[in-house]
Amino acid sequence: MTDQPIRVGFIGLNPGIHWAATAHMPALKALKADFQVVGVANTSLASAQNAADAFDLPHAFATPQALVASPEVDLVVVTVKVPHHFELVTAALEAGKHVYCEWPLGNGLAEARQLADLAEAKGVVAAVGTQMRVAPEVEYLRQLIADGYVGEVLSTTLIGSGGQWGAETDAAHAYLYDKTNGATLLSIPLGHTLAGLQEVLGGFDQLSARLINRRGTVHVADTGETIPVTSADQVLVQGALQSGAAVSIHYRGGMSRGTNLLWEINGTEGDIQVSGASGHGQIVQLAIRGGNGDATGLAPLKPPASAHAGWPGDSTARNVARLYARIAEDIRKGTHTAPSFRDAVVLHEVIDRIEQASAREAQ
Incomplete structure (x- = not known):
């Protein structure tokens, strides 16, 4: 991949006190040279549009399936509740997208193993949010x-x-x-x-x-x-x-x-x-x-x-930003520095x- 910003699409981004808004967005703001948030999909188009308006994003997708299929998205970030991880991450991987999924990766060990196997078969960067x-x-x-x-x-x-x-x-x-x-x-x-x-x-x-x-x-x-x-x-x-x-x-x-x-x-x-x-x-x-x-x-x-130095002052956003920085390196250089889906299986x-x-x- 070139040095152009990696285009990020969120599944589960809402303004206010929600996790993606308070941790991920400040983290990505600190990494503007590496990432550009381009769109969001939530439980409804109205919810997605509300988030897109709040964060000044160009795309509000009607469904998560539309987001993962979009050629405008390079990295899919899944920040919804755990029971929905398997379906949404599977869809993103099948679309050939890089994925950052919050921890826990799956609802139990069996789901995590299936997702790790699929990520490896697709040859994409698949990172899990164990940012500690x-x-x-x-x-x-x-x-x-x-x-x-x-x-x-x-x-x-x-x-x-x-x-x-x-x-x-x-x-x-x-x-x-x-x-x-x-x-x-x-x-x-x-x-x-x-x-x-x-x-x-x-x-x-x-x-x-x-x-x-x-x-x-x-x-x-x-x-x-x-x-x-x-x-x-x-x-x-x-x-x-x-x-x-x-x-x-x-x-x-x-x-x-x-x-x-x-x-x-x-x-x-x-x-x-x-x-x-x-x-x-x-x-x-x-x-x-x-x-x-x-x-x-x-x-x-x-x-x-x-x-x-150079990282967000708040520990929550700082740790997430440091994980995103590793994801950028892995996407651009083919390295394996970010906590991976296989690492998630071990946990x-x-x-x-x-x-x-x-x-x-x-x-």
Whole structure:
């Protein structure tokens, strides 16, 4: 592909507080030389036209099928709810388009595997939005570990709060409480953060798990309804990484008045703590503290200033922008730097193992 901007078409872009508007659009604005957003398809032509008008886009497509078939679109970005990923991503791949799909890639492991196989057969760039992997703090942390800052890693502990999956929600997020939709505490906030953890420390070897539902119902504030909850609001995982390091994880629904993200790495020569405002490690600004050698406590550790130079100041948009930059490189140079659909399958496999382990424990 030439150095002309890569033309982007969104399936699922609405003005306001929606994810594509608050994360993707600012990210792409920072990469004007690489990308041009040219169109949108939503649930109706009227909705698409509203978004096109709001963002000054030249094309409002009547259907997602019209968008993926358009010669005006090079990269299809799918930012709708998880149950619709498989159908829409399949259509984009069959049309021969590059694809950026939000995480989770599919509603379960089987869908993710089918999409990864199709993407490879089509020979396109197919990236998944596990953007914590490319956060400057995570890249810096990975280098610290590789350079031996903590020596040999002995153990790691992760605690996080999901924000949703608590006692109250709204109609827009009510689908998260039905586990059949594939958008759970395990798959979204913990899944995103596991992508970062494995980027730094490697994959899992043995694990055991429990998925516990402590709240049988949730109040939907804007409708006044009370609906049943089938998705777990407590996720417990323990075991060992492939390196042999011990691992312990507890994610809980809602928000805590205390700790909402704390990731510790303990080694033979030092210790590191990573913290944030919520358990969504892909979104929040991460803070790193560490100590090694003769140090008796922890002190701030920060990536070099160059790691943030030229990127959006907000961590949410910054991490998404850094992923888009990798997609541009992969499309133009034939490289494989962005988290791929095959990488997504590996993460889906971990989540499936956690679910299966919990099912065995419950027997």
